[in-house]
Amino acid sequence: DWTGKLVSKLQTLPELRGVTSDLSQQGLAVRININRDRAAQFGITPATVDNALYDAFGQRIISTIFTTSSQYRVILEADASLRDDLRSLDSIYLPASGGGNVPLSVVATSQVESAPLMISHLGQFPATTISFDTAPGVSLGEAVTAIRAASGAMGMPDSVVQTFQGTAQAFEGALSNQLLLVLA
Numbered sequence: 001d002w003t004g005k006l007v008s009k010l011q012t013l014p015e016l017r018g019v020t021s022d023l024s025q026q027g028l029a030v031r032i033n034i035n036r037d038r039a040a041q042f043g044i045t046p047a048t049v050d051n052a053l054y055d056a057f058g059q060r061i062i063s064t065i066f067t068t069s070s071q072y073r074v075i076l077e078a079d080a081s082l083r084d085d086l087r088s089l090d091s092i093y094l095p096a097s098g099g100g101n102v103p104l105s106v107v108a109t110s111q112v113e114s115a116p117l118m119i120s121h122l123g124q125f126p127a128t129t130i131s132f133d134t135a136p137g138v139s140l141g142e143a144v145t146a147i148r149a150a151s152g153a154m155g156m157p158d159s160v161v162q163t164f165q166g167t168a169q170a171f172e173g174a175l176s177n178q179l180l181l182v183l184a
Contacts, residue, residue, distance in 0.1 A: 002160050003128045006151055010130065015138045015146040022120060023128040029115035030086060032108050039107040043097020049108060052094050057083055086112065122163070129165070140171050 003023045010019045034049055054060060056078045063074040082088040089110055093101035120127050134143045144164065151162055163169070 002154075002156055003130065005154065006156075007130055009150050009154060010132065010147060013146050013150060015135055015143045016132045017135050018133045019130065020132075021128055021130045022118075024117045025114055027115045027117040029113055030089075031111050031113055032089075032104075033111070034108045042094070042102050042107065044094050044102065044107055048094055049104070052092055052104065056088070056092055086110065122165075125161075140168060144168055144171065 003021055007019055007021045010016055013019075032049065032053065034046055036046070039045070039049070055076060058077070060076045061073050062076045065072040065074060078088070082091070089104055092104040094104060094107065096102050120129065132143065132147075134140060156162075164171075
């Protein structure tokens with residue numbers, strides 16, 4: 001949320017041009033919500049649901065065929081036509097502890113939601129990159145100052161950490177090494 005808000009704010013600054021971000025929230029994801037009480041009635045654990053979904057949509061190695069000169073892995077995967085359709089969840093059955101199979105829809109609901117197409121990281125933390133150019137006649141120092149002022153005025157939570165990378169980072173690093181002498 002804060003990336004979009006900050007990009008919108010920075011696009012209004014006269015010191016900057018071409019403000020963009022690598023954040024793309026236009027992907028789709030399916031969230032499976034397990035009713036744990038209902039699943040427990042059948043002896044179905046979240047791991048059972050996870051395994052059934054991986055069997056259907058992942059690529060599980062189920063066997064290895066050995067020959068005299070090589071080996072071949074046997075992969076279990078769903079038919080490609082079923083992987084792209086949400087209705088294929090209706091054909092997934094879970095093994096109950098008392099025997100028999102239970103449809104996934106009995107113990108879980110699904111919902112489609114938007115999700116990022118890619119999650120970038122800086123170190124171990126998820127991160128987005130906001131790129132910008134300076135306006136004609138504006139120095140990098142003026143742009144950095146404008147960005148700091150604009151983001152500071154937005155009231156972002158402390159959990160959102162902003163750092164400069166590339167040229168702006170080198171610029172700030174060069175300033176931190178300068179000795180400032182004030183004569184009074």
